[in-house]
Amino acid sequence: MSEKTQLQAASDVNQVLGKALETWETEYPKIRSIRSYEEVFWSNQNLKPVEDAILETGITLEQIQSAEHRLKRFAPFFMEAFPETRSTQGLLESKIRRVESFQAELEKTPFAVPFGRLMLKLDSHLPISGSIKARGGIYEVLQHAEQLAVEAGLLTPGMSYAAFAEPRFKKFFSDYSVAVGSTGNLGLSIGIISAALGFKAQVHMSSDAKAWKKALLRQKGVEVFEYDSDYSVAVEQGRKEAEKDPKTYFVDDENSLNLFLGYAVAALRLKGQLDHLGYTPSEASPLFVYLPCGVGGGPGGVAFGLKMLFGEHVHCYFAEPTHSPCMLLGMMTDQHDAVSVQDFGLDNRTIADGLAVGRPSLFVGKVLRHLLDGVFSVTDEHMLSDLAMMADFESLRLEPSALAGISGPSWLKRDTAVYKALLKRYTPEALNQSIHLSWATGGSMVPEEVMEKDIEHGRKLYKKTL
Ligand SMILES: *Cc1c(COP(=O)(O)O)cnc(C)c1O
Numbered sequence: 001m002s003e004k005t006q007l008q009a010a011s012d013v014n015q016v017l018g019k020a021l022e023t024w025e026t027e028y029p030k031i032r033s034i035r036s037y038e039e040v041f042w043s044n045q046n047l048k049p050v051e052d053a054i055l056e057t058g059i060t061l062e063q064i065q066s067a068e069h070r071l072k073r074f075a076p077f078f079m080e081a082f083p084e085t086r087s088t089q090g091l092l093e094s095k096i097r098r099v100e101s102f103q104a105e106l107e108k109t110p111f112a113v114p115f116g117r118l119m120l121k122l123d124s125h126l127p128i129s130g131s132i133k134a135r136g137g138i139y140e141v142l143q144h145a146e147q148l149a150v151e152a153g154l155l156t157p158g159m160s161y162a163a164f165a166e167p168r169f170k171k172f173f174s175d176y177s178v179a180v181g182s183t184g185n186l187g188l189s190i191g192i193i194s195a196a197l198g199f200k201a202q203v204h205m206s207s208d209a210k211a212w213k214k215a216l217l218r219q220k221g222v223e224v225f226e227y228d229s230d231y232s233v234a235v236e237q238g239r240k241e242a243e244k245d246p247k248t249y250f251v252d253d254e255n256s257l258n259l260f261l262g263y264a265v266a267a268l269r270l271k272g273q274l275d276h277l278g279y280t281p282s283e284a285s286p287l288f289v290y291l292p293c294g295v296g297g298g299p300g301g302v303a304f305g306l307k308m309l310f311g312e313h314v315h316c317y318f319a320e321p322t323h324s325p326c327m328l329l330g331m332m333t334d335q336h337d338a339v340s341v342q343d344f345g346l347d348n349r350t351i352a353d354g355l356a357v358g359r360p361s362l363f364v365g366k367v368l369r370h371l372l373d374g375v376f377s378v379t380d381e382h383m384l385s386d387l388a389m390m391a392d393f394e395s396l397r398l399e400p401s402a403l404a405g406i407s408g409p410s411w412l413k414r415d416t417a418v419y420k421a422l423l424k425r426y427t428p429e430a431l432n433q434s435i436h437l438s439w440a441t442g443g444s445m446v447p448e449e450v451m452e453k454d455i456e457h458g459r460k461l462y463k464k465t466l
Contacts, residue, residue: 016343017335024344028332034377035345037322041376041411042332043418046369050311053370054304059257061308067139067261068268073161074142080165081196084127092134093269094122096277096437101393106410109465111382114413116288116434118406121270124398124443129189131354131399131442132263132298137189137251139262141178144249145197148176170198177202177248181235183294184209184353185442190251191222202248204238206231208356212447230348231295231357232340253295254337254361263301267309274435281313285433286426288412290405292441293318293327293375294357296364302439307371317411318375319404321350321383326360328375336365351380351454354401354442374418376411378404381461388458397451398443405438 014021025032033040047053075090085092096119103118126134145164149155154172155163163169177200180190187203194201201222205214207229214224225241227234235254242250253259274280274287281287289306291299296318303316318327323346330336340359341348348358386403390396413419422431443451 016339021344024333030332031329031344034322034325034329037346037379039322039377039379039382039407040325040328041374041415041418042328043374043415043421044331044372047373048370050307050371054308056370057304057367059260059304059367063261064264064268064305064308067258068265070143070146071139071262071265073146074164076160076162077164078128080162082128088127091269092127092138094124094126096121096270096273099390099394099396102389105389105393110414111407111410113409113436114419115428115431116409116436118409118436118438120396120438120440122396122440123266124396124402124440126444129185129192130445131185131189132302132439133185133189133442135266136256136259136262136297136301137180137186138193139265140251140256140258141190141193141197141199143258143262144178145173145199148173164197173198174200175247176200177242177245178251179238179242179248180204180251181231181238181253182206182209183231183234183356184213186251186253187217187222187224188213188445191217191220195220195222202238202241204234204241206234206356208350208353210353210450212450216445232359253297255363256297257363259297260301260304260364260367263298264305264308266302267305270306270437271309279435281310281435283313283426284430285435286430287314288409288434288436289314289316290408290436290438291316291318292352292355292401292404292439293320293360294324294355294401295359296327296361296368298441299439300361300364300368303372304367315373316371317373317405317408319408320375320377321352321355321404322377322379323350324348324352324356324358325375325377326357327365328377330360330362330365331369331372331375334369336360337362350400352383352399352401352404354399355404374411376408378407382407384454384458385462385465386458388455388462391455392459396440396443397446397455398440399446400454402440402442405440408438409436 078085078090123132178194179202181204191201204225242248293299306314383400383403
């Protein structure tokens with residue numbers, strides 16, 4: 001944080017939206033713990049029947065399916081431009097996998113999984129950019145490219161999208177730019193796909209962005225702007241720059257429906273994977289999903305898609321760092337982007353760079369207001385300790401953000417009110433048949449030496465908890 005914003009945070013900290021902090025703490029007692037950087041769990045008391053809540057949003061299954069179809073149309077392009085996608089016929093998808101050894105190891109800690117099986121969704125290993133951003137970010141650029149190509153008469157009905165890998169398409173797109181603000185991974189996804197299509201790309205990076213992510217982008221010919229401030233400022237700068245040039249398209253991580261739809265496609269794909277396991281979320285075997293949350297678009301899109309497909313039998317929770325619980329504060333107070341973590345005296349400094357966001361998306365907060373089951377927070381030490389355990393017991397290498405969700409299952413019992421409510425709804429047998437799916441949102445692109453350092457650090461912390 002710059003000195004100026006630090007001073008500002010200190011002077012404004014006694015009032016938020018004209019209300020004294022003590023009043024906020026009286027109205028929302030969890031704010032006291034949040035302000036002390038403690039881990040908390042918030043359970044949403046505003047849930048509505050899923051069908052009603054979805055209708056209110058105005059977003060339809062057809063829209064998600066149409067996004068899926070667009071991704072399919074681009075499959076031949078992916079196979080041309082990114083040979084690593086040939087084994088999946090040009091689809092960008094990740095596996096789900098059980099983590100039995102990890103789950104057994106958790107038993108020795110205060111964060112044991114209370115019932116059911118723990119699984120991971122390995123978006124950490126998505127092709128092209130190695131994070132959940134390969135879903136929404138890439139999708140939105142494709143959508144834009146398709147629109148430009150159709151308008152210019154380059155793309156005609158019946159043509160294979162392999163054409164997007166041809167020099168004449170690249171030459172056409174080289175007249176246009178794509179811009180985005182990012183803590184790192186979104187910039188990486190959009191930078192890589194834009195460069196592959198021939199667009200000029202400008203990525204506005206917050207101070208959290210890791211050096212290796214910036215270096216990789218520059219190597220791909222992407223123009224990287226760095227700011228000594230947090231994500232919201234990087235986005236604002238990106239938006240301003242883009243507005244100056246009609247040929248620059250700004251990917252708006254805070255408000256984009258397209259981005260959201262791209263993420264939501266994950267739900268359709270997951271359904272296929274669960275079918276394959278012979279598992280359907282139901283009264284007899286509910287599904288619990290834990291999604292690391294930054295500004296909210298990624299986890300929001302996925303959670304929305306899952307609610308659309310599985311209705312009342314999927315329960316979705318967001319996970320945030322204790323230093324950046326923006327969605328937690330936004331949803332709990334119903335103030336969404338009108339409040340930031342800095343307003344409440346928090347520093348938005350976390351090792352989980354993908355989640356270092358101080359102000360949540362209003363769009364996502366509104367869409368999920370009656371759908372999201374809860375939000376919880378997790379310390380940096382906790383994420384690092386889980387990161388080391390995942391490396392040591394499952395040989396899985398993830399970035400810190402990707403571990404935020406893994407303590408989610410423990411809250412379902414640690415929070416006695418939640419446990420009681422669950423036992424009212426489900427039989428103990430049903431809970432034992434449940435699956436906990438922790439979304440592992442990134443990691444495969446982290447350089448070896450950075451990864452080793454985090455693992456080493458995490459091992460020390462892990463030993464302390466035993
Ligand atoms: C961006 C990101 C998230 C969260 O996505 P948002 O859309 O910002 O909420 C989670 N994990 C990783 C690794 C990310 O890069």
